Amino acid sequence: MVHISDGILSLPVLAAGWAITIALIAVTLWWSKRKGSIIEEIPRLSVMTSAFFVASLLHIAIGPTSVHLILSGLVGIILGILAYPAIFIGLILQAFLFGHGGVTVLGVNTVNLGVPALVAYGIFKAGNKLIPSESITSKAVLGALAGGIAVALAVALTAGSLCTLGKEYTWAIKALILYHIPIIVIEAVIVGSVVAFLVRVKPELIGSLGGDRK
Amino acid sequence: MRDAITVRNLSYTYPDGTKALEEISLEVHEGERVAIIGPNGAGKTTFLLHLNGILHGTDGQVEVFGKSADKEKREDIIKDVGIVFQDPDDQLFMPTIFDDLAFGPINLGLPEEEVRERVEKALLTLGLSDYENRCPHHLSYGEKKKAALAAVMSMEPKILVLDEPTANLDPRSRAELIEIIKGLNEREGITIVTATHDVNAVPELADRVYVLNKRITAEGTAQKIFSDVELLKETDLEVPEVFKLFEVLQCFGYNCEELPLSIDDAIEHLTRTVENEGGHIHLHIHKHTHDEVKKLKSKYEHHKTNK
Amino acid sequence: MRDAITVRNLSYTYPDGTKALEEISLEVHEGERVAIIGPNGAGKTTFLLHLNGILHGTDGQVEVFGKSADKEKREDIIKDVGIVFQDPDDQLFMPTIFDDLAFGPINLGLPEEEVRERVEKALLTLGLSDYENRCPHHLSYGEKKKAALAAVMSMEPKILVLDEPTANLDPRSRAELIEIIKGLNEREGITIVTATHDVNAVPELADRVYVLNKRITAEGTAQKIFSDVELLKETDLEVPEVFKLFEVLQCFGYNCEELPLSIDDAIEHLTRTVENEGGHIHLHIHKHTHDEVKKLKSKYEHHKTNK
Amino acid sequence: MIEYPEIDRYASLDSPMHRFDPRAKIIAFIFLIFSVVLIPDLKIAFIGLFFAIFLLILSRIPIFFVLSYMKWVAMFVLSFFIILAFTFPGEELAKFYFLSVTAEGLYTGSLITIRAFSAIILIFPMIGTMRFDTTIKALDRLKVPNSLVQILMFTYRYIFVFVDEFQRIWTAMESRGFKLRTTLYALRTIGNAMGMLFVRSYERAERVYQAMRSRGYTGNPKTLVEFEIRMKDYLLAVSIIGFAISLHVVSFVGVV
Numbered sequence A: 001m002v003h004i005s006d007g008i009l010s011l012p013v014l015a016a017g018w019a020i021t022i023a024l025i026a027v028t029l030w031w032s033k034r035k036g037s038i039i040e041e042i043p044r045l046s047v048m049t050s051a052f053f054v055a056s057l058l059h060i061a062i063g064p065t066s067v068h069l070i071l072s073g074l075v076g077i078i079l080g081i082l083a084y085p086a087i088f089i090g091l092i093l094q095a096f097l098f099g100h101g102g103v104t105v106l107g108v109n110t111v112n113l114g115v116p117a118l119v120a121y122g123i124f125k126a127g128n129k130l131i132p133s134e135s136i137t138s139k140a141v142l143g144a145l146a147g148g149i150a151v152a153l154a155v156a157l158t159a160g161s162l163c164t165l166g167k168e169y170t171w172a173i174k175a176l177i178l179y180h181i182p183i184i185v186i187e188a189v190i191v192g193s194v195v196a197f198l199v200r201v202k203p204e205l206i207g208s209l210g211g212d213r214k
Numbered sequence B, C: 001m002r003d004a005i006t007v008r009n010l011s012y013t014y015p016d017g018t019k020a021l022e023e024i025s026l027e028v029h030e031g032e033r034v035a036i037i038g039p040n041g042a043g044k045t046t047f048l049l050h051l052n053g054i055l056h057g058t059d060g061q062v063e064v065f066g067k068s069a070d071k072e073k074r075e076d077i078i079k080d081v082g083i084v085f086q087d088p089d090d091q092l093f094m095p096t097i098f099d100d101l102a103f104g105p106i107n108l109g110l111p112e113e114e115v116r117e118r119v120e121k122a123l124l125t126l127g128l129s130d131y132e133n134r135c136p137h138h139l140s141y142g143e144k145k146k147a148a149l150a151a152v153m154s155m156e157p158k159i160l161v162l163d164e165p166t167a168n169l170d171p172r173s174r175a176e177l178i179e180i181i182k183g184l185n186e187r188e189g190i191t192i193v194t195a196t197h198d199v200n201a202v203p204e205l206a207d208r209v210y211v212l213n214k215r216i217t218a219e220g221t222a223q224k225i226f227s228d229v230e231l232l233k234e235t236d237l238e239v240p241e242v243f244k245l246f247e248v249l250q251c252f253g254y255n256c257e258e259l260p261l262s263i264d265d266a267i268e269h270l271t272r273t274v275e276n277e278g279g280h281i282h283l284h285i286h287k288h289t290h291d292e293v294k295k296l297k298s299k300y301e302h303h304k305t306n307k
Numbered sequence D: 001m002i003e004y005p006e007i008d009r010y011a012s013l014d015s016p017m018h019r020f021d022p023r024a025k026i027i028a029f030i031f032l033i034f035s036v037v038l039i040p041d042l043k044i045a046f047i048g049l050f051f052a053i054f055l056l057i058l059s060r061i062p063i064f065f066v067l068s069y070m071k072w073v074a075m076f077v078l079s080f081f082i083i084l085a086f087t088f089p090g091e092e093l094a095k096f097y098f099l100s101v102t103a104e105g106l107y108t109g110s111l112i113t114i115r116a117f118s119a120i121i122l123i124f125p126m127i128g129t130m131r132f133d134t135t136i137k138a139l140d141r142l143k144v145p146n147s148l149v150q151i152l153m154f155t156y157r158y159i160f161v162f163v164d165e166f167q168r169i170w171t172a173m174e175s176r177g178f179k180l181r182t183t184l185y186a187l188r189t190i191g192n193a194m195g196m197l198f199v200r201s202y203e204r205a206e207r208v209y210q211a212m213r214s215r216g217y218t219g220n221p222k223t224l225v226e227f228e229i230r231m232k233d234y235l236l237a238v239s240i241i242g243f244a245i246s247l248h249v250v251s252f253v254g255v256v
């Protein structure tokens, strides 16, 4: 799982995680405040974050184990830069309510999932500019791409944070990466079809928060 | 007549410990229309979810046309029993009405040709033919309700289970939906099980009524149930307005055994009574009228006083 | 009497282009109870959101106690007008019932002592005193509805705006809520505006009715609205069952001008008629009875035939 | 299929942990958790684990409840444990065909596992002994930025609504014959169902915002809770923090 547990990482990594996360939350909140009123966004962001949280509780069986979805790409596509604080809140709740991940690693885990969300947002936005086609398929493909890349990046970042432990952990990291390859595909398909659905049913939902609203 | 649904000693407890059903036993005959009434939280929805094997009783058993809903493969039961949920938004999640109607048949593994035929037929039955390519999310509430029913009808169930079919509908959509459901029963012989709070619709939608409040507390024709004062008080049930009003008329000396439940009933009833009583009915205030009326009022106001 | 709400030529178009309201003009007097009825998608909810300045008409104006809801500071309007939304989950967004009830008063900037007093009072009015520390997600639907009302009452509004207060409630909860709302009007003089599909509740909740279907298509007492056959057909409205039944009785020679709308009305009405007609009422089948009944039936079955 | 968050199921019990002032409790426990996850020595890590179990027992929260919450962490850490045991370079203890277990691998694997288990066990005496809304209010009093506290609070509230909503959508899908598999068709269908969930949450978000505005929301809803911090709370907090520090002093000095 891409949620690293407590008790694995070293102090400098934990501290760096918290530092980056606090800085990024401050920046994203400040940014969206600048673009509009955060007061308007708090209720909306909260309700949407709940929905993502619940969707990510869905388990899909792969062979003998079951995986649960990560959805950070989708969070980015829908919430824009506010995806970062949303993921932070989601991970707090995961840790506190389900014992998933951990308390001390919150900072690192938020970086590992939140940065890919921001990247996915960037990819989706840039892709839309590049290919101005309004066709559902092109949007879905773009969504799938952003969703898949987000998971791949999350896995890479997670592997990166584990690499700090030393080269003795190489095998464990390789196993982690291997384990996530099917998840990348699954998420890409799901994010792509969610985007296709939203484009048809409620296009204004995409990028609806974080100051992108007119 | 063959039993469509047989339930024996069914109990169900939610994983969090909520006892929702206790020793339910009932049967629904083929082609019959049965209503299940009871207060909020009585377990109506929970019960309906047992009828196609979505939930499995912690105890007891459910049989559909003699096949156990627990053991057999669920697919068999799903083919026979279609459930229409209360909130149509829970049921319509595809980008177009067509996709939504095709969802069930595709899951049944039918060939594409037949899927299309069934979708067409369901659209026609519900009068939704023009809506095929519309997005269900953008329909009005009444249309969504019809689309949700269509999405179940495309699976061609023999038993139709409806959870609060009339809730939140405007009067026109409500009347339309009631007509459609009655038609499905009359024309296609589909067995109908309805859970509802809408007592005024019960006479139209059911031949027989079960009162549920965790257990089955009563069973019988709507007539019988609504005449049982003790039961009404215990279960906090409401009575159709027409029925209430005829009870009022009784206090004024109207003479009859069985009280009517709907306007149509009432017309027939009045006609018959007039004819039986030699051409006219006499209403007057007799010695006990006021007392009776008072008693009657208190009977229907138990809600208020129990508070 | 002073006007509580005055609406002039209000039009509203949603950003996506849906025209929801067109040139609405109406007024609600202080202490009055007004119902707004109309089919699904008629714009009832949209209209209610204008009453405390959440939505601003694309044209026209809304005044509350003479203050414009557009221009004045919104806070003033919010103090006067409390809106209870249809889905209580939209409104109970705080972690406990206490916090939810305190939310409004705190935002009004009241001192802590008064916030607590108001919360206590609202809990008491709604009979929710034991629920103070409960979480909203553990309540039943009926309890949530009451809590949502309490959360608005703690702001002590002079005008209470209710969107479908009786929807989805079982009969007992429905009757309770109707009593509470009536009580708020009678005891505290609160002006009540209700949007509803539940025509049987209209006589209990409203002195006056507006029929909305993007525009205001009619206005008057419930009596007047429900007697207007043309209007009923046009707007696909339903009529309270009691009213229908007395129309049937009229066909059988029952003699009266104004038909009753509720059981209580009916009792009074019968008593009065009996007394006026020299101690008794005569019902019989006269020459036109059958024709009249047929006409009446077709009148109420327009739903079916229009299909 | 999807469960409600129920971490606070035993919040209504009574114990020293339940009576601990929420703010002091959170500070002390966060400190302790940071301390146990950074212990460099296996023996001391065991001491940390025993202390965590001691606090858990003190809180009277049933063990089976805690165990059911440990499956994710257990899955993560135990797979690490196994991989590390076989791949960590070092002194060979046993050999299965071409795989060998090393002492260093076992040591590191155990250390990680013990630290992770201690950390998750400590969540329960901390969070499980008060209702989650109390936790959120305590965070507010601890000066966590108000906008984050609000988002946390409202998000928590609506999780329950959406669990119900998603559950109903799912039930409706199942009752029309849908089965969760790893096929393209099934994944795309899940995508649709999720899309629907997001559309509904977006619309609900709008209504919630309207409801908040109609009750005068200005971006700063205070809650009226009185926490009362007493001498015993200070004492308890100081002793827990003291213990947390001493774990590191001991491992630094190397007494054990």
Ligand SMILES: Nc1ncnc2c1ncn2[C@@H]1O[C@H](COP(=O)(O)OP(=O)(O)OP(=O)(O)O)[C@@H](O)[C@H]1O
Pocket (backbone or CB within 6 Å): B014, B015, B016, B018, B019, B020, B038, B039, B040, B041, B042, B043, B044, B045, B046, B047, C141, C170
């Ligand atoms: N998923 C669940 N987990 C735990 N308890 C539940 C769940 N769903 C329902 N319940 C509880 O089971 C009982 C029966 O609920 P159910 O929804 O079946 O009642 P109902 O008769 O359909 O009510 P309504 O008239 O409000 O629709 C209630 O007490 C309810 O709170």
Ligand SMILES: Nc1ncnc2c1ncn2[C@@H]1O[C@H](COP(=O)(O)OP(=O)(O)OP(=O)(O)O)[C@@H](O)[C@H]1O
Pocket (backbone or CB within 6 Å): B141, B170, C014, C015, C016, C018, C019, C020, C038, C039, C040, C041, C042, C043, C044, C045, C046, C047
């Ligand atoms: N946010 C929105 N954006 C666009 N159109 C909307 C929005 N909300 C409602 N509408 C449309 O505006 C019209 C009026 O809707 P409204 O919800 O006010 O009707 P209503 O009378 O309350 O209906 P119901 O009886 O079903 O509650 C409908 O056509 C609806 O589809």
Ligand SMILES: [Mg+2]
Pocket (backbone or CB within 6 Å): B044, B045, B046, B163
């Ligand atoms: Mg139900």
Ligand SMILES: [Mg+2]
Pocket (backbone or CB within 6 Å): C044, C045, C046, C163
């Ligand atoms: Mg409405």
